[in-house]
Amino acid sequence: MSVVQLQRETSPAEAGIGTATSGASATEPRLRIKDVRLEYSTRGKNVVAIDNISIDVPDNQFAVIVGPSGCGKSSLLYLVAGLAEPTSGEILLGNEEVDGPGPDRGMVFQSYTLFPWLTVRENVEFGLKRRRMPAKQREEIVNRYLNETGLAAFHDAYPKQLSGGMMQRVAIARALANDPKILLMDEPFGALDSQTRNSMQKLLLRVWEENRKTVLFVTHDIDEAILLGDRIYVMTARPGRLKEEIIVPIPRPRSMDMVMDAEFIAVKRRILDLLKNEIKDDEH
Numbered sequence: 001m002s003v004v005q006l007q008r009e010t011s012p013a014e015a016g017i018g019t020a021t022s023g024a025s026a027t028e029p030r031l032r033i034k035d036v037r038l039e040y041s042t043r044g045k046n047v048v049a050i051d052n053i054s055i056d057v058p059d060n061q062f063a064v065i066v067g068p069s070g071c072g073k074s075s076l077l078y079l080v081a082g083l084a085e086p087t088s089g090e091i092l093l094g095n096e097e098v099d100g101p102g103p104d105r106g107m108v109f110q111s112y113t114l115f116p117w118l119t120v121r122e123n124v125e126f127g128l129k130r131r132r133m134p135a136k137q138r139e140e141i142v143n144r145y146l147n148e149t150g151l152a153a154f155h156d157a158y159p160k161q162l163s164g165g166m167m168q169r170v171a172i173a174r175a176l177a178n179d180p181k182i183l184l185m186d187e188p189f190g191a192l193d194s195q196t197r198n199s200m201q202k203l204l205l206r207v208w209e210e211n212r213k214t215v216l217f218v219t220h221d222i223d224e225a226i227l228l229g230d231r232i233y234v235m236t237a238r239p240g241r242l243k244e245e246i247i248v249p250i251p252r253p254r255s256m257d258m259v260m261d262a263e264f265i266a267v268k269r270r271i272l273d274l275l276k277n278e279i280k281d282d283e284h
């Protein structure tokens, strides 16, 4: 696996010849995935989903995983979530090894995971109430995230009264309200139409730039990966290995019109090349 820093202002032709950097931050990385392998066993057959992946995600960075279908992206997120256990290797969050699910990891999935019997406000408040946070403090936090995600006017609505995009806003507000160490997002906008998806990307950009939470985000959408990510991990076809880590050279705050910038296009071309080779490799 190589780490590539695509230079700002490089021509697309030069892109990919960037300087290799260690990718490690001066501070201890928030998330360390060390030599992780995952095998599934079904009806006596072993499927290697992930083959020796190592990733360090520094604190307060937005990390994105892209890769061909079935390469193990969701599996990797499940491992970090503690919903599955690696066959070998280890996952550390701060200094603690992940060995099961916990409130230090906030999750937003593609499928809507709100409690249908609770209002928007109650959904966002749920984790805080479980932690027995005093009502006044709860209210302050919930109001903050309802405002940040544009949900204040809908605080009394039930999930069935909301569109898909609105439900994902609630899921994001709920995850952030719990102040997790890391936010795990698995194709959170994958089920939305393209216009709603764009407006959710804008919202997430704004909310993330205000909160700077460490994020591990899985997507099929390369524009989305570049627009949101500080670093992008490109995976190989199954068994998923790390093919390249790309440090995105685009400054923040970011906006949707940056998709036309030369540096954006250079990163996109690099990722498309990497993925094209994967699909070709896979066919032989």
Ligand SMILES: Nc1ncnc2c1ncn2[C@@H]1O[C@H](COP(=O)(O)OP(=O)(O)OP(=O)(O)O)[C@@H](O)[C@H]1O
Pocket: 040, 041, 042, 047, 048, 049, 067, 068, 069, 070, 071, 072, 073, 074, 075, 076, 238
């Ligand atoms: N519970 C399971 N039992 C057996 N095999 C599984 C299981 N879950 C996933 N797999 C297999 O492991 C591989 C990786 O699956 P995973 O869902 O992590 O990939 P992905 O990259 O997220 O896929 P996609 O892009 O299509 O969502 C796939 O080949 C999948 O069929």
